[in-house]
Structure formats: structure tokens, C-alpha cells
Amino acid sequence: MRILALAPLALLLPVAAQAQEKPDPARLKADVEKLVSFGTRHTLSDPDNPTRGIGAARRWFGAELSRIGDQCNCIEVANIARTFTGDRAPNGVQIVDVLGFQAGTDPKRVVIVMGHIDSRVTDVMNATSDAPGANDDGSGTALVLEAARILSKEKFRATIVYAALSGEEQGLYGGQLLAETAKERGWTVTAVLNNDIVGNTVGTNGQKVADRVRIFSETFGENDEPKALKGLRADGGEDDGPSRALAKAIDQVAGTIPAGLDAFLVRRPDRFGRGGDHTPFLKLGYPAVRFSVGVENYDAQHQDLVPGKGDTVDKMDFPYLAKVTALNVATIRRLASAPAAPDKVTIGGALAADTSVKWSAVPGAVKYRIHWRRADAQNWTGQRDVTGTETSLKGVVVDDSFVGVSAIGADGSESLVTFGRR
Numbered sequence: 146m147r148i149l150a151l152a153p154l155a156l157l158l159p160v161a162a163q164a165q166e167k168p169d170p171a172r173l174k175a176d177v178e179k180l181v182s183f184g185t186r187h188t189l190s191d192p193d194n195p196t197r198g199i200g201a202a203r204r205w206f207g208a209e210l211s212r213i214g215d216q217c218n219c220i221e222v223a224n225i226a227r228t229f230t231g232d233r234a235p236n237g238v239q240i241v242d243v244l245g246f247q248a249g250t251d252p253k254r255v256v257i258v259m260g261h262i263d264s265r266v267t268d269v270m271n272a273t274s275d276a277p278g279a280n281d282d283g284s285g286t287a288l289v290l291e292a293a294r295i296l297s298k299e300k301f302r303a304t305i306v307y308a309a310l311s312g313e314e315q316g317l318y319g320g321q322l323l324a325e326t327a328k329e330r331g332w333t334v335t336a337v338l339n340n341d342i343v344g345n346t347v348g349t350n351g352q353k354v355a356d357r358v359r360i361f362s363e364t365f366g367e368n369d370e371p372k373a374l375k376g377l378r379a380d381g382g383e384d385d386g387p388s389r390a391l392a393k394a395i396d397q398v399a400g401t402i403p404a405g406l407d408a409f410l411v412r413r414p415d416r417f418g419r420g421g422d423h424t425p426f427l428k429l430g431y432p433a434v435r436f437s438v439g440v441e442n443y444d445a446q447h448q449d450l451v452p453g454k455g456d457t458v459d460k461m462d463f464p465y466l467a468k469v470t471a472l473n474v475a476t477i478r479r480l481a482s483a484p485a486a487p488d489k490v491t492i493g494g495a496l497a498a499d500t501s502v503k504w505s506a507v508p509g510a511v512k513y514r515i516h517w518r519r520a521d522a523q524n525w526t527g528q529r530d531v532t533g534t535e536t537s538l539k540g541v542v543v544d545d546s547f548v549g550v551s552a553i554g555a556d557g558s559e560s561l562v563t564f565g566r567r
């Protein structure tokens with residue numbers, strides 16, 4: 146009787162409140178070990194060898210995604226490929242990205258979670274030596290599979306794209322291929338979560354950092370239209386571009402996970418002077434961030450396998466990788482459940498005591514959340530939910546305040562916040 150009475154209640158709870166499967170450190174470890182077992186996954190390694198090299202690794206990843214998809218009949222595996230030539234691929238190489246699509250009810254809007262399947266040793270052109278790439282980026286690749294295992298049991302509004310990219314070490318080719326594919330196919334990209342080196346907790350100097358993950362996000366895009374930059378200069382918002390809004394949303398999600406990780410929001414696109422597969426997405430103006438460990442071990446990246454060096458499984462921390470996976474999963478769950486963010490938010494109120502706010506309607510939004518903060522703060526401090534597409538914030542002086550608007554779906558899921566401008 147009690148069970149019967151409780152069951153309908155459980156069905157009414159928002160997805161986030163239901164008991165959900167947690168990422169499993171043992172499964173993540175098994176996947177990383179499997180990836181290492183291909184010897185090398187160098188982009189220029191033999192793609193046709195059945196057991197060694199990047200081709201074998203890609204086929205295994207695709208088969209694993211298919212197997213996950215078979216259980217829900219909800220993931221379609223479809224690769225994309227193009228030949229790239231460059232300094233690190235002088236004879237040209239076919240770059241293949243293995244993609245799994247979990248179609249949402251809003252199929253053209255996507256949330257992308259990705260890692261790179263290729264690996265390397267000290268000499269970036271060495272395609273034959275063992276290059277385990279356990280952490281770089283077996284960790285991100287395993288995370289993508291684990292996210293698929295969990296999220297494939299749920300239904301979403303946006304399409305989730307699970308991606309294992311190739312050619313990162315040769316020149317971010319797989320990221321470029323996927324970003325340009327998004328553009329060609331006219332996807333609305335809600336978020337790109339790039340996971341690259343997400344599975345160690347001991348740094349080069351022995352320091353242990355197991356309680357935080359770095360989220361790298363750019364301020365505004367290098368190709369932002371001059372008009373957008375003009376608006377930024379005139380109205381502020383240096384901390385509120387689309388990628389930064391995504392990073393802030395991840396920070397908020399991190400706060401909801403018991404015994405989870407602190408999200409350390411690094412306010413630059415990537416590590417100092419370095420880049421990753423999210424970089425080509427930023428070039429095209431898509432909201433994209435990189436997840437990476439709290440502390441790096443440079444002796445375990447891009448190294449030949451000599452004593453004390455090399456990117457091997459024994460230097461990894463799988464309970465930590467499970468926590469980074471949990472943060473990705475919770476972020477995808479929110480953003481793929483939510484409606485799109487409002488395209489445009491306009492604020493006014495010069496020479497007035499109140500701030501007026503207007504925004505474009507979003508399909509599927511049941512209401513909107515107005516956020517505001519003092520203009521010397523980084524995080525939103527005030528919020529109010531409203532219906533319709535305009536409101537007035539009494540007593541909020543536009544000169545001293547920043548304002549943004551998000552869209553809320555029927556289950557309470559919130560989109561990213563769009564920053565208000567003139």
C-alpha cells in the first residue's frame with residue numbers, strides 16, 4: 146500500500162530529485178585500460194590494424210556506444226571524416242570523429258560532450274611507439290562513454306552528442322571537423338563540454354588536488370562581430386559571454402552534487418599558451434569550455450615510456466574521474482532538459498529608478514528567470530521568475546547593475562543566462 150502510494154509521487158519529482166545512477170570508477174578504469182591496450186592511438190598510426198592503433202580504438206569506442214544504444218534504442222552511432230594536411234600530418238591523414246547521437250524532442254539543438262581518442266609520446270610524429278594516453282585523453286574518452294551509459298536511460302529536449310575526436314595532438318583537427326559540421330548542419334549548439342586530462346590528482350611536484358576541477362572559459366570570442374565588442378565596451382559584460390555563462394552554470398551545478406568537486410572557473414580559454422578541441426568551437430562562436438584536472442602532472446603527458454615518465458593508468462585516480470563525470474552528467478541533464486537560452490535580452494532604464502527588461506520568447510519555456518547583480522560582482526545575487534517577455538525591476542538602478550535572463554522548462558530546468566544589453 147505504501148509503495149503504491151509513493152510510486153506516483155516519485156514520478157512527479159523533477160528528474161534531479163530522483164535516485165540516479167552514479168558514474169562508476171571501476172567501469173571508467175576498465176575503459177581506460179581498454180583504450181591503453183591498443184598500444185598507440187596516434188593519429189598517424191595504422192588505421193586498419195585490427196588490434197593496434199587508432200583505427201582499432203575508434204572501432205571499439207563506436208561498438209561500445211552502439212552496445213549502450215542498443216539497450217535504450219536511443220543512440221545512433223555515425224562517424225564524420227575528412228582528410229587534413231599540416232605540419233604534423235605532412236602527407237595528409239583521414240581524421241575520423243566517432244559520434245553517438247541521442248536525439249531529443251528538439252533534434253537540431255545539441256549539447257556536445259567530448260574527449261580525444263588520439264595519443265602521443267615525446268616526438269609528436271612518432272606513430273609506432275607505445276603511447277598509452279591513459280589520462281590524455283583516455284580519461285575524457287572514458288568519461289564520454291560513462292555519461293552515455295547514465296544519460297541514455299533518460300529522455301531530453303536537446304540532442305546529446307557523445308564524441309571521441311581524433312587528431313587533437315596533430316592540430317585540433319577533430320575539434321575543427323566537429324565544429325564545422327555543427328555549422329554546416331545548422332545545429333543550435335547549447336553547450337560544448339570538452340574533457341581533456343580529467344583523471345589524475347597528483348601533480349608534477351607531488352601536490353595532491355582531489356577536491357576541484359578546472360573549467361576554462363573565454364571572456365568573449367576572438368571572432369565576435371565588432372558590433373558585439375562595441376556593445377561590450379559600452380555596456381560591460383566582460384564576465385558574461387556565452388562560454389563564461391556556461392562555466393557559471395557548471396559552477397552552480399557543482400554546488401548541487403553532494404561530496405562533489407569545486408568548480409574552479411579559470412577565466413581564460415585554456416591553460417596558459419595552450420589549446421584544446423573546444424578552441425575551434427570558440428572560433429565559430431559556440432559556448433564551449435574545457436574541463437581539466439586541478440593539478441597537472443607534466444611527467445605523465447606527451448612522454449616516452451621511460452621509468453618515472455609516461456601517461457599510464459597507475460598515475461590516475463578513478464574515484465576523482467567519476468566525480469568529474471558526475472559534474473558533466475548533471476550539467477548535460479540540466480542543459481539538455483531546459484529550453485534554449487533567450488536569443489536576445491534588452492535592458493533599459495537610464496535616468497530612472499527601475500530597470501526595464503525585455504527578451505525574445507523561447508519555444509518550450511513556461512517562464513523566465515530574471516537575474517541581476519551589482520556591477521562590481523561576478524555572480525548573480527538577485528532573481529525573480531516571471532511569465533511573458535518583459536518586466537520591470539523596481540529599485541534596481543541600471544547604471545549600477547547587470548541583468549540577464551534564462552528560460553525555464555516545465556520540469557524546472559534552467560537554460561544558460563543571456564546577458565542584457567541595450
Ligand SMILES: [Zn+2]
Binds near residue numbers: 261281341
Ligand atoms: Zn589532450
